[in-house]
Amino acid sequence: MSLLNLLLHPEALDLVYFTIIGVLFSLFVSFLPALHIYNILGIFLMLVLKFEAGMSAMQLVALCTGMVVGYSILNTVPATYFGPGDESLSYYVLPSAHWVAMGRGYESVILTGVGAVGGLVLLAISAPVFLWVLPGLKSITSPHMFWIIMAVIAYILMSEWPKGVSQSKSTWANFFEGWKFLSVGLLTFFLSGVLGFIVMSKTLVPLEFAFQSITPVFVGLYAIPWLITNIINAGTIPHQHECRSLDLDWDLFSRGIFGGFLGGFFAAFVPIVTAGIGGLMAGHATAQRDSRLFVMSYGTCKTVYYVGSFMLFFIPGLSLTRGGLAWIVTPVVATLTMKDYALFVGMMLVATGASFMLLMPFTRACIRLVEWIDYHLISWVAMFITVPMVYYFTGWGGIAIMTVATGIGLLPVLFQARRMNLMGVLLLPVALNMAGYGNDVLRLLGLL
Amino acid sequence: MKGFTHFISGIAVASFFPQAVHMASQEQSFILCLGGVFGILPDTLDFKFARYFHTSDFEVRPDPNDLDARIIAKTVAESMEKAARDGRSTVQLHTMQLGSNLWRSYTLGFDSKTNEVVVELGPLVDTGQVPFEGTEPKDPEKLTARVKVSLPFFQEFDKKSNIAIMSGPCFEFVRRDDGRLEIVFLPWHRTWSHSVTLGIVISLLVALVSYLVVPEGPNAAMYTIPRWLVYPLIVFLGSLVHIVEDSTGFMGNNLFWPFTKDRTSGLGFMSAAEAIPNFFFVWTSIICILFNLDRFRWAPDQVAAGIPHPETFFFWFYAVPVAVMAYFFLKGKHEKDARKAEKKEVDFDSPTASERETDASVV
Numbered sequence: 001m002s003l004l005n006l007l008l009h010p011e012a013l014d015l016v017y018f019t020i021i022g023v024l025f026s027l028f029v030s031f032l033p034a035l036h037i038y039n040i041l042g043i044f045l046m047l048v049l050k051f052e053a054g055m056s057a058m059q060l061v062a063l064c065t066g067m068v069v070g071y072s073i074l075n076t077v078p079a080t081y082f083g084p085g086d087e088s089l090s091y092y093v094l095p096s097a098h099w100v101a102m103g104r105g106y107e108s109v110i111l112t113g114v115g116a117v118g119g120l121v122l123l124a125i126s127a128p129v130f131l132w133v134l135p136g137l138k139s140i141t142s143p144h145m146f147w148i149i150m151a152v153i154a155y156i157l158m159s160e161w162p163k164g165v166s167q168s169k170s171t172w173a174n175f176f177e178g179w180k181f182l183s184v185g186l187l188t189f190f191l192s193g194v195l196g197f198i199v200m201s202k203t204l205v206p207l208e209f210a211f212q213s214i215t216p217v218f219v220g221l222y223a224i225p226w227l228i229t230n231i232i233n234a235g236t237i238p239h240q241h242e243c244r245s246l247d248l249d250w251d252l253f254s255r256g257i258f259g260g261f262l263g264g265f266f267a268a269f270v271p272i273v274t275a276g277i278g279g280l281m282a283g284h285a286t287a288q289r290d291s292r293l294f295v296m297s298y299g300t301c302k303t304v305y306y307v308g309s310f311m312l313f314f315i316p317g318l319s320l321t322r323g324g325l326a327w328i329v330t331p332v333v334a335t336l337t338m339k340d341y342a343l344f345v346g347m348m349l350v351a352t353g354a355s356f357m358l359l360m361p362f363t364r365a366c367i368r369l370v371e372w373i374d375y376h377l378i379s380w381v382a383m384f385i386t387v388p389m390v391y392y393f394t395g396w397g398g399i400a401i402m403t404v405a406t407g408i409g410l411l412p413v414l415f416q417a418r419r420m421n422l423m424g425v426l427l428l429p430v431a432l433n434m435a436g437y438g439n440d441v442l443r444l445l446g447l448l
Numbered sequence: 449m450k451g452f453t454h455f456i457s458g459i460a461v462a463s464f465f466p467q468a469v470h471m472a473s474q475e476q477s478f479i480l481c482l483g484g485v486f487g488i489l490p491d492t493l494d495f496k497f498a499r500y501f502h503t504s505d506f507e508v509r510p511d512p513n514d515l516d517a518r519i520i521a522k523t524v525a526e527s528m529e530k531a532a533r534d535g536r537s538t539v540q541l542h543t544m545q546l547g548s549n550l551w552r553s554y555t556l557g558f559d560s561k562t563n564e565v566v567v568e569l570g571p572l573v574d575t576g577q578v579p580f581e582g583t584e585p586k587d588p589e590k591l592t593a594r595v596k597v598s599l600p601f602f603q604e605f606d607k608k609s610n611i612a613i614m615s616g617p618c619f620e621f622v623r624r625d626d627g628r629l630e631i632v633f634l635p636w637h638r639t640w641s642h643s644v645t646l647g648i649v650i651s652l653l654v655a656l657v658s659y660l661v662v663p664e665g666p667n668a669a670m671y672t673i674p675r676w677l678v679y680p681l682i683v684f685l686g687s688l689v690h691i692v693e694d695s696t697g698f699m700g701n702n703l704f705w706p707f708t709k710d711r712t713s714g715l716g717f718m719s720a721a722e723a724i725p726n727f728f729f730v731w732t733s734i735i736c737i738l739f740n741l742d743r744f745r746w747a748p749d750q751v752a753a754g755i756p757h758p759e760t761f762f763f764w765f766y767a768v769p770v771a772v773m774a775y776f777f778l779k780g781k782h783e784k785d786a787r788k789a790e791k792k793e794v795d796f797d798s799p800t801a802s803e804r805e806t807d808a809s810v811v
Contacts, residue, residue: 098549098574140742140754143473144480151459151481158488159451161495163614167509167542175500182496255723284452285730287723291578435476 012343015062018055019347022066023354027362029067030075057332058340062347065310068325069351072306073116073359076109076299077366081237082230082378096295103238106363108295111246113359115299118257119264120352123304123311127345130311134318137269145271146434152273153189153427155281160185160418184415191408192221192421193428194445195401197438200429201447204397214426216390216398220405221422223386225413228406230379237375240367247292256293259286260300267301268308268322272430275305276420307348314344449693449720451488453729457693458487458686460733463740467671467678473746475665479682486650486686493641502636504540504618505530512544512552515585517593521567524556524619525595528565531621531629532599538635541609541616549574557608558631560601564594566608573612599623603631604698604713622710632711633699642694643705647687655680693729694720724777728770735766 055063080096099108141148162178195217205213263282267273279301288294309323316336321327333340370378390398405425412419432438442448462468462483471477506527508520524539531537544552553570569591572583585591601621609617620635640646658679665675673681691701700714718725739761742754755761 098578102578136754136756137738138754139752140738140745143746144741146476147472147478147480150478151455151484154481154485155452155455155488158455158485158492171501171503175497178496178500281452284450285456285727287450287721287726289721435478437476 012346015058015343015347016350018059018062019066019350020354022063022068023070023351023358024066025063026067026070026074026355027358030071031078057329057334058343060332061329061340061344064325064329065307065344065347066351066354068306068310069120069303069348070355070358072303073113073299073352073355074362076112076116076302077359077363080105080109081366081370082375082382098291099295100237100240103241104243105237105240106367107241107243107246109363110243110360111248111292111296112299113356114246114248114253115256115260115296115301116303117352117356118253118296119261119300119304120307120348122257122261122300123308124345124349127311127341130315131341134312134315134320138318138320141269146431148270149272149427149431149434152270152277152281153424153431156277156418156420156423156427157186157189159280159284160421163416181415181417184411185417185421188408188411188417189421189424189428191411192424195405195408196425196429197441197445198447199401199425201442204401205394213394216394216402217405217425219386219390220402220407221409221425222419224383224402224406225409227379227383227386228410229413231376231383233376237370239371242364242367248296252290252293253296255286255288256296257300259283259288259293260297261304262286263297264301264304264308267305268312269320271322272423272426274423275302277423278305280420311344311348314341316341449690449697449729450726451491453726453733454487454491454690454693455484456487456730456733456737457689458483458485460736460740461487461685461689462682463737463744465678465682466744467665467673467675468682469741469744470667470670470746471665471675471678473741479678482679483682483686486683487690490638490641490646490687490690494637498636498639498641499615502538502618504538506537506539508539508541508616510542510544510552510554512546515552515569516590517554517567517569518590518595520554520556521565521593521595524565524567525597527619528597528599528601528621528629531623532597535623536620538618538620540618541611543611543613543616546572551575551613553577553579553610553612555608555610558601558603559594560603562594563597563600565597566592566594568592570610570612575613577610577612597629599627599629601629601631603633609633635711638694638699638711639702640705642691642701642703644688644691644703645705645707647684647691650687651680651684654683696725718777724773724780728773728777731769731773732766735762 076096080100096105096108096112099105160182163181166174166177168174168177199213199217203213205216259282260279262285263278263280264275265278266281267275267278275298279298282301283294283297288297306323310325312318312320312322313326313329313333314336316338321330387399387402390402394401409422411417412421429438429441432441439448459480460483462480468477468479471479506523508523510520520541524541527537527539541556544554546552551573553573555566555568555570557566557568558564559566569585571579571581573579611617618634618636620632622630622632624630655677658676662676662679668675691703694701695714696717697714697720698716699720700712702708702711720726739755739758745751745753
């Protein structure tokens with residue numbers, strides 16, 4: 001009731017307004033092809049919204065909350081039909097592409113939306129528990145974060161199983177066929193890691209856009225290879241059936257939300273770990289098999305990751321800055337009180353409702369678009385927007401980084417290896433830097 | 449159990465060593481990851497190495513252009529007849545890939561009541577094993593086949609295997625003293641790699657290396673075991689916890705290879721693919737890791753505990769979740785038993801949870 005009083009207080013109504021505006025902005029932002037959420041939001045806030053200086057701190061937070069909640073729910077739609085923008089999305093898109101190929105893309109998107117709403121409601125319910133639990137969890141894990149990230153790396157690399165289907169009489173031929181995929185995965189991780197070290201130590205991006213230095217890397221690793229795949233793909237998107245009901249029961253719903261929440265929370269809490277990685281680990285931990293479970297659980301996972309990492313920032317006394325959005329609001333939010341935390345949870349729920357209401361018409365609009373315009377053409381247009389945008393913000397240096405990253409990003413596409421290995425670009429340098437070995441590696445690479 | 453379960457259990461085991469926790473927090477050592485790596489290693493050895501070097505006496509390579517269930521069933525039955533004569537025989541069943549995302553599925557069952565090998569050709573499926581309805585072969589003569597075997601047989605799970613994507617399964621047939629044939633699923637799996645013997649050999653090698661290269665380290669007087677010994681102990685216990693967890697399922701392990709020849713049966717408490725048992729082990733490991741990291745924190749008199757009241761922590765974060773898991777696990781088990789009691793006979797046409805363990809894609 002006190003939360004309701006707080007939210008319905010005339011003082012807080014402008015926050016509801018800014019939250020809704022944020023959701024509407026996210027509708028536009030999620031359509032921008034193949035760029036990482038935080039880069040888009042950063043550009044949006046710093047270049048488009050020049051008037052942010054005239055906003056109060058909480059109004060900016062409301063706008064950001066609306067944008068991140070809206071983006072995390074609505075970006076599934078263009079990702080499903082036009083391609084993913086980051087690792088967290090690419091983990092979902094491969095299975096959802098099967099659904100699109102079967103004409104069930106709409107169902108896939110709505111299942112993901114149901115998962116996202118479930119995850120955000122669970123996040124709101126958990127908000128008081130976080131106050132009690134997270135300070136202790138932070139103090140226990142802080143000195144150990146570097147090896148936790150290294151354990152994540154070890155698991156990602158060791159849990160990729162051979163995909164080769166060679167049926168040769170020669171055991172060695174079968175062995176090499178199986179290891180071909182594993183070797184590409186390892187090579188991808190290693191090359192991405194080296195690229196990460198280079199970009200983090202000697203960036204080619206102009207200083208005034210240093211906050212965007214990772215953008216060309218992500219565009220190259222994820223977006224461009226996906227667009228190239230779309231462009232050379234000979235297939236067409238079949239007619240998409242708009243279902244009136246979902247094949248879903250409480251057992252499936254609760255398992256999906258629970259697994260996704262665990263993965264999303266892990267990704268939000270541990271630095272550098274993304275929803276894709278969290279989703280993979282939670283999926284394995286809860287032995288998920290059903291494709292509906294996977295799709296819905298993924299919706300929960302990525303939403304809890306995006307919004308949860310922002311939410312951690314608002315927990316009084318915790319001071320956990322996870323994700324780009326928390327860094328964006330850090331300069332304007334000086335102190336955090338219990339009231340701010342409660343307001344954040346309220347704004348999150350308002351944004352959740354507004355975003356879910358937009359999900360179905362937005363999906364229908366996207367379906368009309370792909371049925372009306374050839375998706376090859378859309379991919380070309382996306383390419384013509386993305387590359388100049390990278391040039392505009394990061395110059396020729398950014399284009400050079402993007403080109404190298406594209407070469408690495410194409411490896412898993414060509415050899416059907418896990419795209420998650422591309423996260424080596426952040427995981428490896430961060431884990432080694434946190435452990436204190438970063439300079440040794442830089443010296444080895446001749447960068448120091 | 450799932451790879452993740454073994455991995456995190458290995459880390460949990462490593463966290464019981466205060467010296468390892470101190471090395472991690474004070475010296476930026478990755479030693480705790482060693483438990484995870486050796487926790488998942490037995491499956492890595494099997495699925496990334498052993499499977500490729502296992503040779504079979506018979507191979508089933510169905511021709512997608514001339515599909516006949518009888519040919520498949522006869523080849524499997526021939527392998528069983530060879531085992532009846534010679535004591536042992538193996539058969540490898542291959543999949544049929546028709547496109548980058550298109551496969552022809554078929555099922556293989558062993559009906560111990562009628563002593564028959566049962567094969568049924570299935571629909572086309574995609575790599576996600578989603579069937580395309582109406583794509584089953586049309587010729588009823590070739591669609592299903594039952595071929596009689598001379599010796600009676602038995603297996604741990606009297607069910608069928610679905611052979612559809614990636615690599616197909618392998619079966620070994622072993623003639624036992626009572627004159628029956630035992631059907632062993634994936635004979636290359638959970639043998640030498642899942643033995644205590646291998647764990648001991650690897651940890652002895654690690655002990656030798658660590659004894660030679662690992663220095664004593666700071667504050668040696670604080671610990672009861674020398675630093676060099678921590679490494680082999682984590683390696684051994686990490687692989688041992690994998691074996692123990694796998695033993696709770698149906699398939700079991702060959703614990704003392706090469707002194708024992710065959711894989712023993714598991715305890716059969718749960719199926720490796722079931723969600724709740726996997727999560728039970730994962731959650732137990734997480735709780736152990738957090739508790740150990742906290743109680744072995746460096747300078748405990750200067751740094752406040754993250755878990756100030758262990759009893760409250762264990763009640764809310766372990767006892768309550770385990771009680772909830774136990775409720776749903778037992779409920780599911782009762783429902784399954786009730787379904788089994790209704791059917792009474794082995795059903796070759798519908799999958800069950802225990803059967804999933806015989807699906808190569810799950811293991």
